[in-house]
Amino acid sequence: MKPLAAIVLAAGKGTRMKSERAKVTFPIADKAMVQRVVDTALELDCAKISVVVGWKKDTVIGALDEDDRLEFVEQKEQLGTGHAVQMAAKSLATFEGDVLILCGDVPLLSADTVRQLHEKHVKTGAAATVLTAVLDDAGKYGRMLRDDKGQICGIVEFKDASPMQRQIKEFNTGIYCYKAAKLFEALARISNNNEQKEYYLTDTLGILYNAGESVENVILEDLMEVSGVNSQEQLAHLEDVYLDKIRKKWLNSGVMMHNPSSIHIGDDVIIGADVEIGQGCILKGHSTIESGAVLGPHCIVQNSLISNDSILLGHNIIVDSFIKEQEVLEFGARVIEEEDYE
Template structure:
């Protein structure tokens, strides 16, 4: 196989999106559209990828980083003009070049690989990726000869009734012999109503030169969908979400209701895990095997080990070890590490906390900037008082300790091993190992005093 190159056109402003965000940076399943394209090319080990940028060039470069080259199209003068901006990177090279678009995020590695192999097997100068549509209105039609080669691409407005009856359309995606592409590009004219230079004209130029031009039909026309407005963005999102869900189900994940389950790109899930309805797994999240996630679980950039159960909870930038349970209604914030066989219950909030093996925080507690050991029991209503208005301080509760209900642990403070803290205490000094700490006012009862207090009459 020859060396493979790619030009990704991503310079259009995308005014129909009606957005401050540059069009190709709008996300589909949590990843910017242009990044889907570049990641697919990376998985194919394409040697040179040149992204042609214009509007929003800085933000595109900040998103994609240094793994691709960038060419700037200062004026928007058509697709051929955009490709020509990559001349300094590709013009002298041999091999095959893809021409792709940053707003066509659904193209799969399988489709592009099949297109590439067909192009090279045919020894063609150019191969057009086509699609057959039930209603091809508005698209350029592919006119083939008896041998199946492409004779011309006729735009809908210029087509006769006979040509309009053709349902095979040009997707605008191509494979070119790289040297023949650049030879054709210099011959493209802008003698059209728009005064622009179009890559489509390269097809006619190559045909006139006696070169072989062929077409490869995409198995799934939806993959070639371009995104120009918010409605098409939602269609692309739905398509990719379905594709992601199917891939996980084929790999042994049970998704009870795929229509109400949202899995973003690059999420990994182990076999025999069950995703309940309302689950949202965002980018950077990994789920182990034999887990139950949901209902209504929202995980972002969270690492979940095997055998974990999470329900009705939000986890962000966190880690959950094997056999732990989280929820319902827990909020696990960045920097938290939940140890194996732990229990994090309802209305518990954790932030930048390390929770040891077998520890229980069953309900109604806040644990922040803390290190909780193994086998600890945190009673209902416990709060780590970690912020003094200027600095966050750390709380340490060592192995085997018991923290009674409605306890305030005023950091910095350490509760030793196997210690007890009595319910209702406010602890602002360290508690030694094996000690019982009681920090509350002694109860005083005053007989009959309640009768001296003003009361509303029963009539009121």
């Protein structure tokens, strides 16, 4: 299989967040949105990941874990998604493989979904493959255009769509896979002759189709995966969805929780069977809660080991520490940076 690269779009300001903070640096369950997107690309073994930065670029770069596969390119002016991807053209100009286009503010997209997209792309030999979805009312998403044979022939953005085109139920999610050479050939031909006066990445699909290239798609079933973040309310909702998924995983693995919706469990936490967790507990970082442990209400555990059958009576704070087997920690006690705690 050809090598795979990714371009992560992370240059936007996010004015509807009502914040001076770069939107993609806001966290979902203790990890920046853009880091979650990069993690997805890393899980797919991308050889190179080009992150397009712009607004508050230093904070975006600082929000990401260091990795030799990461590189950063700057979009100084916000001239559209096509223009953003063009910023990565130089660094990927000689890349002989496939390129994923991912959005830095779409943090719940799973590696399995992107893998399915790439597999379809490789199997069909398409120049481009797009992740699409279907809704009775697709709102202001770009609509998928198909020819008389049902082949994708382009995408029309909502603001540029005719009343008839706005009735189309299949829409673009903004996630793509391209043959690298075909992507940059098509990008060289896009213009800003549209309502927004922007350079649309979506125009590349029509350009490829008109050049006789094939454009394929994968239809996404779980629309929550491509839910973007444009407001604090949406951010809070997506974090709730993500944390609930983690809680359900552990509940189905034999963990008992009191008032589960009040409990925060990070995705790097490991929990054994027959653990009991009180309401309001926060478990973060690379923490392990071993079998039979009991955590009373409102405990905070970060980067720590809670050993088998130990008991935290409640309102305890454990940071960078170790609680030995069958230890009982009194109500309100704190253990911080004591790996050899006795």
